[in-house]
Amino acid sequence: MRKEFTIAMILLLLLHFEVKSQFSLDAELRPRSEYRHGFKSLFSSSDEAAFFVAQRTRLSANYLTEKLSMKISLQDVRVWGDVPQLSVNDKPFMVHQAWAEYKFSQVFSVKVGRQEISYDDQRILGAVDWTQQGRSHDAALLRMSKGKWKGDFGVAFNQDSEKLSGTVLTLKGTYKALQYFWGHYQNGSFGLSLLALNNGIQYENKADTTFKTVYSQTIGTRITYAAEQFLVNGAAYWQGGKSGADKELSAWYASAEFGIKPIRGFSGMLGVEMLSGNSMSKPSTADNAFTPLYGTNHKFNGFMDYFYVGNHIGNVGLEDYYINLAYNYGKSQISFVPHLFRAQGDVVDSKSGEVLSKNLGVELDLTFSHKVSDDFMLQAGYSQMFAQDALAVLKGGDVETTQNWVWLMLTFKPVLFKN
Secondary structure (H helix, E strand, C coil): CHHHHHHHHHHHHHHHHHHHEEEEEEEEEEEEEEEEECCCCCCCCCCCCEEEEEEEEEEEEEEEECCEEEEEEEEEEEECCCCCCCCCCCCCCEEEEEEEEEECCCCEEEEEEEECCCCCCCCCECCCCCCCCCCCEEEEEEEEEECCEEEEEEEEECCCCCCCCCCCCCCCCCCCEEEEEEEEEEECCEEEEEEEEEEEEEEEECCCCEEEEEEEEEEEEEEEEECCCEEEEEEEEEEEEECCCCCEEEEEEEEEEEEEEEECCEEEEEEEEEECCCCCCCCCCCECCCCCCECCHHHCCCCCCCCCCCCCCCCCCEEEEEEEEEEEECCEEEEEEEEEEECCCCCECCCCCCECCCEEEEEEEEEEEEEEECCEEEEEEEEEEEECHHHHHHHCCCCCCCEEEEEEEEEECCEEEEC
16 A cells, blocks of 8 residues: 555656656767868968867756746866876866746746856857857846847856955956846847947056956847848947957947848858958057957858957958858758958058058858757868968968868767656
8 A cells, every 4th residue: 555655646746747847858969070271270381280079078957847947057078088098087077057047027037157148140149059168157147028029137247266355367268247238129020139248357467466357348239130032130339448458449340141041942141241450550559359259259250260269359350251052951951151351450461561462361161961860960061261461461371281171070969858
């Protein structure tokens, strides 16, 4: 009798759990091999190509009730062979996300913890999923959603330890403080987003070794319109305040795209993107270089990552003219994207003092993807840069040397458990 009673109680608890909440556990294993011969920076004839396999392994738990949702995502990121086979000091799992969101009403909620922050086309704030580690923020968000309107107000304050005095952040490569508002209006095919972001970077005065936080402001909008057979996108942002070097900042960004939706599997997009930069021929006391901050920058300006992927910050800016051609057949897609790159500011040869042509080069990106099953995706790509002299001034290397990059990635994303 006791056995049956215990089983009945377990079934009742499971039924209660299923009715009141949802729980899922999913995994991701993503190895990617890369051959690099001019990736991010131009190669010289004496340089040797790089080859490696990097892998991301994630385990994510998701919990959802009517009021509360939570996510905990652990990950391991490594290069094959970076730890000996018999090592006793293997890399531990790291926390990629650990957040909770509570709904106070149908309109307002609060989300706190380590989380991905991603909006619109991810140009200013994105998850950077291409990198094996991804990007996440320790932040608190007040969220609103009602009808055609939604918006987030987010704040973050970074510290590297529980200090007894002071708030100096010694950790490099991150911001000190962040406050932003993102709002979005969607009415059928028309969408409008607004972003106002206050970014605080800690600046060290080398003369007296004192620290202060300098703030830059990024304000702008993105507009989208999708008709039956075509779509149009456009964005514009302005940056002011102070740069991370404590200089006056005055920079701008503009982009526009016109695309045709798939017709018998074929689709196309014609686009231009401009980011203001500093001139090497007419230096200014102000910083005129736009920085896309915390966006998914690998998605933009060519897949070989010559621009704004941990580089090209505070430089001569960029003009990117591109065509995105794609063909879908069943579960497969092939795309071809040529880019024409130009500097927005003047480029000067440091040896001759000559102002060079602003042409930086042409990059060709060819990618292929195939969805093998619901939990297995295969992707591959080939890219080549045909560089001009101005790019060699900025990046070094030899424009006569072949600059190319090849990659192959397998993504396994099974759902391990779901009630």
